[in-house]
Amino acid sequence: MKKTVFSLLLALNGLIVLGQTRTSSANDWQDKFFKNPEQALPLLINAAIKNSYEMTRVDYQSEMAKQQLKLTKKQIFGGVSLGTGIGYGTRLNGFGDNNSAVINPFNLPAFASYTVGLNAGISLMNIIGRKHQIRVGELTIKQIEEDRNIGERAIRQNVITAYQNLSLAKIVLDNSQEALQTALVSRNIATKQFREGDIQVVDQMSVNQMYNAAAVQQKQAQNNFQTSVLLLEEMIGMKLNNLMN
Numbered sequence: 001m002k003k004t005v006f007s008l009l010l011a012l013n014g015l016i017v018l019g020q021t022r023t024s025s026a027n028d029w030q031d032k033f034f035k036n037p038e039q040a041l042p043l044l045i046n047a048a049i050k051n052s053y054e055m056t057r058v059d060y061q062s063e064m065a066k067q068q069l070k071l072t073k074k075q076i077f078g079g080v081s082l083g084t085g086i087g088y089g090t091r092l093n094g095f096g097d098n099n100s101a102v103i104n105p106f107n108l109p110a111f112a113s114y115t116v117g118l119n120a121g122i123s124l125m126n127i128i129g130r131k132h133q134i135r136v137g138e139l140t141i142k143q144i145e146e147d148r149n150i151g152e153r154a155i156r157q158n159v160i161t162a163y164q165n166l167s168l169a170k171i172v173l174d175n176s177q178e179a180l181q182t183a184l185v186s187r188n189i190a191t192k193q194f195r196e197g198d199i200q201v202v203d204q205m206s207v208n209q210m211y212n213a214a215a216v217q218q219k220q221a222q223n224n225f226q227t228s229v230l231l232l233e234e235m236i237g238m239k240l241n242n243l244m245n
Contacts, residue, residue, distance in 0.1 A: 051237030
């Protein structure tokens with residue numbers, strides 16, 4: 001019987017190791033993700049900021065405020081205009097010479113004249129108001145930039161919290177899987193021993209209850225882990241395996 005139990009344990013151990021190897025090869029990204037937080041966290045934070053609707057809205061507000069400030073600075077040129085004109089008339093070079101007592105302007109040739117002028121109609125109140133509007137525009141941009149810094153800080157805190165929750169969920173899941181594997185081995189041994197008459201039915205039922213409890217805990221841990229993964233992926237807008245590969 002001892003030889004049979006040993007063979008059963010050896011076979012089960014081989015299945016467990018094989019299952020762990022396949023899981024590890026299928027989830028290579030998890031090694032980098034959970035074992036190197038200094039690499040994973042910056043990637044998560046950058047992706048979450050890019051995926052944030054709030055950050056996109058703040059960027060639009062910042063661009064609008066900058067464009068409005070440029071327009072405000074140019075408003076002073078609205079009261080400045082360039083004027084031109086063409087005129088005709090006579091031009092006297094002098095009052096005549098000593099021999100001419102009277103100058104007849106109708107006998108003088110006509111000349112065309114072209115004039116260019118710069119007109120500025122800017123009131124003092126407009127100048128003062130413009131300075132005020134520019135200052136308000138600059139303060140608005142600074143306020144928007146500060147709002148973005150606050151938003152980024154909140155995203156970093158949320159990502160760190162989500163990462164820690166996922167890491168904890170991964171530890172709980174791994175422990176629950178090991179507990180389930182142990183409970184499975186114990187149940188198989190107890191079943192074998194019961195068939196051979198080595199243990200009573202009450203002992204077999206006790207082992208089965210332990211296995212059922214371990215199976216429920218493993219399922220709960222798996223659901224918690226998957227939920228944590230989905231929440232973090234929703235935050236960054238992409239799959240974690242794509243982020244780490």
